[in-house]
Amino acid sequence: MNNFEFYNPTKLIFGKGQIQKLEEHLPQKAKILLIYGGGSIKKNGVYYAVKENLSKHSFVEFSGIEPNPQYDTLMKAVSVIKSEKIDFVLAIGGGSVIDGTKFIVAAANFEGDAWDILEKRAPIKSAIPFGTILTLPATGSEMNSFAVISKGNEKLAFGHPLVYPKFSILDPEITFSLSNRQLGNGLVDAFVHTIEQYLTNNINTPIQDRFAEGILLTLIAESDKVMKQENDYDSRANLMLSATMALNGLIGIGVNQDWATHMIGHELTALYGIDHARSLAVILPSLLRIQKDTKKDKLLQFASRVWNFSSTDSDTMIESAIQMTEAFFENLGVPTKLRFYKISKQDFPKIISAVRKHIPVNLGENQDIDEAKLLQILEAAY
Amino acid sequence: MNNFEFYNPTKLIFGKGQIQKLEEHLPQKAKILLIYGGGSIKKNGVYYAVKENLSKHSFVEFSGIEPNPQYDTLMKAVSVIKSEKIDFVLAIGGGSVIDGTKFIVAAANFEGDAWDILEKRAPIKSAIPFGTILTLPATGSEMNSFAVISKGNEKLAFGHPLVYPKFSILDPEITFSLSNRQLGNGLVDAFVHTIEQYLTNNINTPIQDRFAEGILLTLIAESDKVMKQENDYDSRANLMLSATMALNGLIGIGVNQDWATHMIGHELTALYGIDHARSLAVILPSLLRIQKDTKKDKLLQFASRVWNFSSTDSDTMIESAIQMTEAFFENLGVPTKLRFYKISKQDFPKIISAVRKHIPVNLGENQDIDEAKLLQILEAAY
DSSP, X not given: OOOEEEEEEEEEEESTTGGGGHHHHSOTTOOEEEEOOSSHHHHSSHHHHHHHTTTTSOXXXXXXXOSSOBHXXXXXXXXXXXXXXXXXXXXXXXXXXXXXXHHHHHHHTOSSOTHHHHHSOOOOOOOOOEXXXXXXXXXXXXXXXEEEEEETTEEEEEEOGGGSOSEEXXXXXXXXXXXXXXXXXXXXXXXXXXXXXXXXOOXXXXXXXXXXXXXXXXXXXXXXXXXXXXXXXXXXXXXXHHHHHHTSSGGGTTSOOOOHHHHHHHHHHHHHOOOHHHHXXXXXXXXXXXXXXXXXXXXXXXXXXXXOOOOSOHHHHHHHHHHHHHHHHHHTTOOOOGGGGTOOGGGHHHHHXXXXXXXXXXXXXXXXXXXXXXXXXXXXHO | OOOEEEEEEEEEEESTTGGXXXXXXXXXXXXXXXXXXXXXXXXXXXXXXXXXXXXXXXXXXXXXXXXXXXXXXXXXXXXXXHHHTOSEEEEEESHHHHHHHHHHHHHHTOSSOTHHHXXXXXXXXXXXXEEEEEOSOSSOGGGSSEEEEEETTEEEEEEOGGGSOSEEEEOGGGGGGOOHHHHHHHHHHHHHHHHHHHSSOOOXXXXXXXXXXXXXXXXXXXXXXXXXXXXXXXXXXXXXXXXHHHTSSGGGTTSOOOOHHHHHHHHHHHHHXXXXXXXXHHHHHHHHHHTTTTTHHHHHHIIIIISOOOOSOHHHXXXXXXXXXXXXXXXXXXXXXXXXXTOOGGGHHHHHHHHHHHOOSOBTTTTOBOHHHHHHHHHHHO
């Protein structure tokens, strides 16, 4: 096991009707900014439930955070925070709204050009405190300190302990209004987050492995009920908790982590507008094939413990586990091949350049994914 | 799944040599009180490592915290905090030192008679901040907000979010100096903590179940290497992380919890001085036998997933799982029968009275362990 530090002070408030306790968790007398996206919270009623439970606080609203939240939009929210003298922010939405809010609360207190937080990784010294009400189980942003922000077709990441949410309210019933596309994307996103921390080289970390396998097994086991839209509370609760645990830092302690699938996927989203989870589903299986030698121990463990597959031939084990993963994604309605998105192979150099521009070193847990391997992965993903 | 809130702000600092970073995690210019036990930290060198890494801080020392820390001893430390104007406390030791420190830091800021914190569960409003350096993986106290304090032969519990450690340093190499008795006790303690949250009635909580099973499987898998004293770093690291995860609140979210084994065990420790873990090893198997009907689903799952046992007969499955658990404890040198401790059956009414005095309601996740069942459990444990 590697040395590590783990710190996660977000209070998770989980279950039916927990939104009714919203005001208990807000600082008294704070002026609140509600931040949300395109208005789906008005359709599913969350917006009205929040307002009902905010009677003791004054608040203003900022809506219109896009999927892949845009820097220019977020800076408008920063202006509102300053002009309205906001004390606390409440993000209501999925990963994009929460990621965007993390940047907003950091930028609001930043001295200098807030773009430097993203481009130069300028350290932040304070942030407006914020909480979240999660509407879409997928990204884990509700219980971590990371965010991915877009400017035009650039995606840039930042993270800081000051942008952990103070609390996140997770009511599984809120997910009953989600579409199959959103649910399928959420399942894939949580699955790939887990894999990025689990399918790396084996350094003897059985607790982290078992926890990761627990998340993967639960996502697989609950996926049918979730996708049949039966409004089964328990399956939604188990999905929601899985997605949070997949990226709150817990399963990543003391292990090597990959994240190459995410780095490549981000460029597919930035260049072609492919949903984040869908970009991951295209890249992951091919990356596992190309990297199967260094990931061999864990791929065999994955085949056996997660897919319950056994064979005396290790190549068969590994290829079967990857195929079962592809079938899982496809069954969720999420394509696993790049050709589905009608991207030309002639674009591969452009994609590779974009990856290298943002991450100028080799990718992967062993830093061995260079431009040649990136091309191999894209070819295999076609 | 039940509704829940989860909040755990302790920073875990894990791995070889992490004690060298001690000063980074202490408030600058704080005057520190070092609290420790009977001096084993001088034998294993931790004491000297701490002093080497405290050059920028002034500090005073308080030693002599007993196993099952005594109220009167702890109140002497409270006096030192007040007279020396201490800003931050550093607990160096196992569960007793850390539990004792939680009470000390709460009592130091308490207005009124600090005994009320224990006896009347009087709410605390502030506490001196503290960190820990863990020397014995077992209780999980290094990453939770609970403590058990003794006064004479009474054991009383308290807990409050203000007594989460600010940080805990866990260096697996520190455990190389532990005796087999301490290691065996630690393995049993962590195992039973996990069981108390896992083997309850089934309310569809697959993530929590898988995490609990991961801890149990890891404790079992690492026990041989740990007990052979091979100073294998990875096995100690996996043990240490398991014990912390067993009682940091994570596997207890949204599930029903039992804790009857602990409530009965506490009285065996208070009345007869039996080591905490050893009291649990005596009670748990009998309690599982008496409660096998309400715990049936989970006992079958435990037999299958943790002990890898299969049978078409559910009674055989359950009894085998309990016997394998007993054999696991016995192999660690931890007895599983009350008669080993030469306690007379005529003492059973006294033990039951002590349990009822401290917890005047029925025990167990279904509150169905009354005096008659307590007697059945003790008889079965004889």
